[in-house]
Amino acid sequence: MGIDKSIKNVEVKVLETIKEIQDQIISDFELFDEWDEKYAYIIEMGKKLAPMPEHFKVNENKIKGCQSTVWLASEVQDGRLVYYADSDAVIVKGLVSLLIKVFSNHKANEIIANEPYFIDKIGMQQHLSMTRSNGLAAMVKQMKMYAIAFQS
Amino acid sequence: MNTLINDIEPYTTMQGDLDVQKIRLDFPVLNQLVNGKPLIYLDNAATTQKPKQVIDSIVNYYQFANANIHRGIHTLAERATAEYEATRKSLSTFINSPSPEQVIFTRGTTESINLVAFTYGKSVLKLGDEILVSALEHHSNLVPWLMIAKETGAVVKIIPMNDEGELLIEEYQKMLSEKVKIVAINHVSNSLGTINPVKQMIAMAHGVGAVVVVDGAQSVSHLDIDVQDLDADFYALSSHKFYGPTGIGALYGKRALLENMPPYQGGGEMIKDVFYNSFTVNELPYKFEAGTPNIADTVALKAAIDYIQRISKVKIRDHENVLLAHATKLLSEIDGLKIIGQAKEKVSVLSFVIDGVHHQDIGILLDQEGIAVRTGHHCTQPLMERCGIAGTTRASFAMYNTLEEINQLQWGLTKVLKMLR
Numbered sequence: 001m002g003i004d005k006s007i008k009n010v011e012v013k014v015l016e017t018i019k020e021i022q023d024q025i026i027s028d029f030e031l032f033d034e035w036d037e038k039y040a041y042i043i044e045m046g047k048k049l050a051p052m053p054e055h056f057k058v059n060e061n062k063i064k065g066c067q068s069t070v071w072l073a074s075e076v077q078d079g080r081l082v083y084y085a086d087s088d089a090v091i092v093k094g095l096v097s098l099l100i101k102v103f104s105n106h107k108a109n110e111i112i113a114n115e116p117y118f119i120d121k122i123g124m125q126q127h128l129s130m131t132r133s134n135g136l137a138a139m140v141k142q143m144k145m146y147a148i149a150f151q152s
Numbered sequence: 153m154n155t156l157i158n159d160i161e162p163y164t165t166m167q168g169d170l171d172v173q174k175i176r177l178d179f180p181v182l183n184q185l186v187n188g189k190p191l192i193y194l195d196n197a198a199t200t201q202k203p204k205q206v207i208d209s210i211v212n213y214y215q216f217a218n219a220n221i222h223r224g225i226h227t228l229a230e231r232a233t234a235e236y237e238a239t240r241k242s243l244s245t246f247i248n249s250p251s252p253e254q255v256i257f258t259r260g261t262t263e264s265i266n267l268v269a270f271t272y273g274k275s276v277l278k279l280g281d282e283i284l285v286s287a288l289e290h291h292s293n294l295v296p297w298l299m300i301a302k303e304t305g306a307v308v309k310i311i312p313m314n315d316e317g318e319l320l321i322e323e324y325q326k327m328l329s330e331k332v333k334i335v336a337i338n339h340v341s342n343s344l345g346t347i348n349p350v351k352q353m354i355a356m357a358h359g360v361g362a363v364v365v366v367d368g369a370q371s372v373s374h375l376d377i378d379v380q381d382l383d384a385d386f387y388a389l390s391s392h393k394f395y396g397p398t399g400i401g402a403l404y405g406k407r408a409l410l411e412n413m414p415p416y417q418g419g420g421e422m423i424k425d426v427f428y429n430s431f432t433v434n435e436l437p438y439k440f441e442a443g444t445p446n447i448a449d450t451v452a453l454k455a456a457i458d459y460i461q462r463i464s465k466v467k468i469r470d471h472e473n474v475l476l477a478h479a480t481k482l483l484s485e486i487d488g489l490k491i492i493g494q495a496k497e498k499v500s501v502l503s504f505v506i507d508g509v510h511h512q513d514i515g516i517l518l519d520q521e522g523i524a525v526r527t528g529h530h531c532t533q534p535l536m537e538r539c540g541i542a543g544t545t546r547a548s549f550a551m552y553n554t555l556e557e558i559n560q561l562q563w564g565l566t567k568v569l570k571m572l573r
Binding site: 035036039040043067068088089090091092 | 510515517527572
């Protein structure tokens with residue numbers, strides 16, 4: 001009887017809001033005491049990122065930096081943007097997988113309206129640096145560009 | 153956490169010669185925590201740290217001497233001028249230039265090379281002439297030549313190297329002909345640490361009447377520089393690579409070349425007389441120093457030269473060689489690590505790649521341990537392509553680095569590899 005009640009109460013929300021996902025990531029990172037735990041998690045995220053379909057790996061989707069190369073692409077499924085990414089460096093790939101977790105499967109207007117504040121909160125703001133042409137800032141900008149392009 | 157303490161023993165006397173611990177006290181920036189760990193600064197080929205004597209010199213200049221130089225007749229102007237020109241004399245002696253007027257102050261090596269390309273190069277190069285540039289060059293000793301070649305119709309040809317990172321002198325000999333007007337080579341490679349046989353290469357170039365431009369950005373902190381012994385036509389250098397301030401460097405040139413070259417930029421200082429429709433050019437070195445220069449940093453450069461001379465370059469080099477040998481030995485033991493650049497003659501630069509691991513990941517994680525290394529293509533993209541790699545991790549050592557720091561680097565690398573693999 002109690003079981004039935006709890007099942008009813010736990011409403012499975014497949015599509016959480018961008019804010020909810022960010023807050024979840026922030027609370028996940030609060031569990032880590034040491035830098036290596038944090039980075040080990042990001043590396044794992046990078047290694048587990050779903051492979052990018054080969055046809056997306058073209059020059060137009062390449063964000064080339066002086067350190068590493070990132071591919072970023074999107075497509076529309078049921079009116080929502082789905083992002084794909086890859087990189088030759090695993091930490092960047094892990095960070096971009098967090099961005100995908102936050103922004104993928106959302107509507108263009110939501111993606112445009114929300115800023116990825118979680119980056120700062122999990123202590124990864126150094127990777128936003130504008131001096132890195134393929135830093136997170138460039139990727140966020142590209143993700144928003146795809147959303148703007150889809151909307152117009 | 154370190155199992156390699158024993159490795160230090162054979163070298164302790166060498167470190168003792170230099171008194172590294174005393175030297176470290178002169179470098180305030182080294183005494184800090186980065187990400188909660190004591191800073192281990194191994195990015196010296198990018199820029200060296202500054203001793204407090206250099207920092208104090210900048211502060212003193214602004215506190216007691218600041219004025220515009222060369223034209224003022226008041227006391228401060230004379231004081232500032234005297235200090236500025238004292239650096240020129242000091243630098244001239246440091247590289248054994250025949251006279252201080254042959255030392256032109258610039259913003260650094262890049263500006264020095266651009267100056268030669270766009271004055272000397274522009275005035276002598278014609279369609280079909282050749283510029284030989286080595287495969288080891290930094291973008292700053294390649295791109296200006298590509299630019300001037302495009303403008304004049306000259307052709308840039310690349311002096312090849314072997315897999316160890318040594319230039320192929322026999323191939324170079326074959327490339328030399330009457331068509332070659334300029335040879336542009338670095339004394340030391342920033343990416344691989346190779347010391348090039350510039351004296352021999354200059355003599356060979358002179359055999360066909362070519363003029364040689366030497367990029368000395370990476371050599372001055374390690375080697376004794378004697379521009380007359382080398383018989384270099386031009387020698388470019390940057391203060392910040394040898395413990396001096398950023399934003400100041402120099403171009404040494406042979407007097408006859410400098411006198412015949414057109415000026416670089418127009419403005420104050422570089423002129424003798426100006427009329428509404430013409431001007432006459434000032435003499436050396438002012439001819440190439442238009443506008444108010446970076447006076448404070450130039451003044452402080454003398455403090456850096458004094459500092460190096462007091463310590464002695466021979467002792468610095470001996471110490472750096474010990475560090476390089478120790479690092480080469482320790483890092484070679486790391487599984488999958490390959491050193492890029494194994495020239496017989498090298499300065500204390502160690503570039504490497506590790507199987508299946510991206511250099512950027514290594515750099516980010518070492519930084520978390522307070523270890524500063526350089527990762528990427530080191531502004532030598534064509535060289536990286538020649539080596540068949542996208543980039544390397546580069547550790548470069550200076551007089552204040554210790555064997556213990558290299559042990560820490562090996563420990564750090566082992567730790568981050570465990571995380572990444």
